[in-house]
Amino acid sequence: MSAHTPYMTSTSTAESFKKFLHREGTAFYGFISLWLVGLLVLQLFPMISALVLSFTNFNGLDLPNTAFVGWSNYLEALQSPDAHYSLGLTLIYTGLSVPLGLATALILALLLNARRRLRGLYRTAFYLPTLVPLAATALIFKAIYEPNFGILNLFISIFRPGTAYNWIGNQGLYCLVTMHLWTCGTIMVIFLAGLQGIPEEQIEAAKIDGANSWQLFRRITWPLLSPITYFQLMLGIINALQMWVPANILSTTTDANSFWNPKHALYVYPSYALQQMMSSQRVGYGVALIWILFVLVLVLTQIVRKTSRFWVHYAVEQEEGAREK
């Protein structure tokens, strides 16, 4: 609208303000304003303080006496054998638990997808473990993997009497992975929802064309599920790299300090960082370790994203709004 006539310009500020309010851009920012404010105050500010802290030798208690130490925390983190070892554990854990978890969830979902009696019962059975509080879960698995009278060893003793293998001490990662698999019910449900969203007509058409189950899966099910799989893969990687609570709980003895000091086989990277922060009181160093982890998470997720072009299929009818990265 051009302001040709003189008497229109006198109201143009009020009008243009109104127009401003109605502009789509303003609406956008209006709707996300709450989120933005929260982002600044509760995410950005703490992040910046944490970043600053990582360059100091803050010990958690004595703020006035803290001094800047430059990059030494980061240098130490890169050279420390403990850091290397624990990072290795975390990466192995991620490499094992994420694919296995997704595979298990997918297989279970496929099994449940077919209409059968008692399907709700099976579904409940698989979902139930996700409702158990973490402390109880850890206690349960501790009891299962316990050397002398753990259920697993008792079972093995039927075949090889007197077995008392120290599963947690020697194969800690294996225990953690099985704990993770036990709680894959949520992912299973999401896959199930995705499976049930596959249009019947496509499946019927393929069957008429003579496809067997494997071809069905490979050509129709898998591609249609790939967006979900992709999302869960990303989430899975992010969570697995930060996993520390089960590792610490499995290591706990009744000594109050043992919670922050996991056993050697369960000494994952976040646990190492937290141990430095909470137990050894090297908060600056611990925060530096966590920042390195953050960078790692970003790098890995970007790598996965880049490969997603090759295997993630978005159905044609998806709106442009869905795919905007």
Place this chain on the structure above:
Amino acid sequence: MLFSCYDMGGTMPAQVLLYFKKLNTEGEVYLKKVLVILFLAAMLALVGVNLWAADRVTVTVMYNNNEFSTDMAKQFEAVNPDIKLVMLETDTARYMAMCTAGSPPDIMRCNAAWIPYLVAHKMVLDITPYVRKAKYSLKQSDFLPIIDTYRLKGKLYGFVKDWSPTLIGYFNKDAFTEAGIPFPKPTEPYTYQQMADIARKLQKTEGDRVIRRGLAFWPGDINAQLELTLVSVGGKLYNSDGTKIILTSNPKVKVISKFFYDLAKEKVIPSPISPSETWEGSMFPGGRIGMIVYGYWYGAMAEGEQMKGKVGVMAAPTWDPKLPRISPSHNIVGGFISSKTKNPNEVYRVFDWFFAGQPAVDRAKSGWGVPAQKSLLEFMPNTTPFDKDRTVNLDFEMQKVKISNSSPYILPDIYENSMRKYFELALKGEISFDQFLVNVENEVNKAIADSRASMK
């Protein structure tokens, strides 16, 4: 498509949602207004309550809930209406955050070993002047020597909740009879070597499985085992000003650590390569452990329900009968008042009541620990024969109690973590025994050096 999800077939959730959907369009505005008014009213009411409560002094206490419970807090408030107690569960992370935020808890639980560090960092209030004025903990003559563990340079920095000579042990009489070993008297200590031999006899295994463990030490980790035994032979972990930990150059340390290392390798004592399936404290009353050296406090539950009359008391072992007898203690739990507290008088009243008032009497009666004042000793349990054994044994031990020294530069945690970490590696054979001591020493000394550098 969306509406087909609303299964009219009658699942209740669908009907509930339909109801809310209707609510959305009819009377929504009215409902919203009502809710907003209710919400504001509730907030106002709460603010009002908060203001009213503001003329009470708030004292923040960080303690274990099972030692200082919310019920006890309410009891105190009932008698002292001008004080409001906020109870927090002991949590290192939270404590750190509170300190950094500048508002640490007024009263905090601690162990005597922390006092040098806390005082050096100026976090503790000197309570000597308050002790003179207080209602309960007045009589200095009533203090047992153990309270000196909370003293530094003559000033009192905290108080003892209860304590325990840690190397007092208990043995399973049936297991001893089975192995043909005569019962020791509560005042006749074994040597460590004797104990180790008896432990080997008591150990029962089935294949790889340990049916009965010969011996268990408090709390199950090498760090405490080394520290306590070292104290009992008159040794020290740190040098006199706490600037270095001395491990490899102290022959006693090597001998003692090797002793425990060998026992752990034989699986006669629990260790990271042969852990106990549950807390040893609950295994002993089930007959799964032959001898348990857990401290005086454990006697309160050593019998359990199945072993009444079948448990005996053992005196703290000695390394060498020729050396003067020392009975070490590791658990001297107490508390201190933060130096940044804003209401020292009210806080001290709470402190005083908890550490020397009715709760102290209750604790003495329960037999879970030794009180820190002579006048409370008479309340300790003394009815059953087992109790009497404990009392006799305690009198014998109490004369010669000592604790290990600590460094003002680091908390004991750093030493403990280091020990645990490298001991596990040594047991698994990934590093040698000597390397284990070297690694721990280096790590702890480095931490001390870093701390000293930042404290200038």
Place this chain on the structure above:
Amino acid sequence: MKKKLASRYFMTLLLIVLSLLFVTPLFFMLVTALKRPEDLATYPMSIMPPVYQWKHFKELIFSNDVIHFWQALGNTMTLTFVQTAIVAISSALAGFGFARYKARGKNFFFSVLLATMMLPTLVTMIPQYIVFSQLHLVGMPYPLSYLPLWLPSLPGWAFFIFLYRQFFATLPKELEDAAMIDGCGRLRTFWRIFMPMAGPAIVTTCILVFQWTYTEYGGAVFYLSNDAQVLAVEMVTHIRIPNANVLYPLPNIPYQMTVGVMYCVPLLLLFAFAQRYFLQSLVASGLKS
């Protein structure tokens, strides 16, 4: 045909075995709750309790001797319900903005949103505490004691903002235009037209937030004082044995498991109730994308 039948039987068998495998640990939890502490350490250890300690449950539910069960449960519910309501609405707001409106910098902020999902919460834990502590928001009387946990949810949770965005993106533009013609402002459009249609997304959000908050441990330990504490934390730290001489100062696994069992019950009820609906809403909320 026979092959198909055989494979069906095989799958059913597989399902049964797997279900049993999944349920066994829970059964184990129940069974442990019914034992005495000594039973966990006797030799030989039996799977079933020698003496069923139903009194554990009685003591937990009908008295305050073990933990303040009903108070803790009430605390948990307060925290969870309000948190759910906050997240459901505020995430919808942000998600709606991302879905429907174009703006400069939108892609940038969307990337920021995704990045926040990857941020380890550990990084911000202590500084966040300091912020709240300086604002005197920590340790307020009930129910404001949960403010440090509610306030960070006011901006919404990134995961659900993402969910709502996907959902709202699939709704046709004509709805908006129609509403605008009728004279609704943008906010009104959102509240009156789009939110009612977002049933499936809202349900999904509510159920997931409910589940995650119900099991919240770290935040609760950090910000809550003992009388406002939630069940998850009480279970680990505050177990006492009734009728003991004084508070039993050490952990007691059977009682812990008892609380664990009771802790699962409300969640189980919720899911039994909402199961089918939950699944339908997951499908409809378009999680495919």
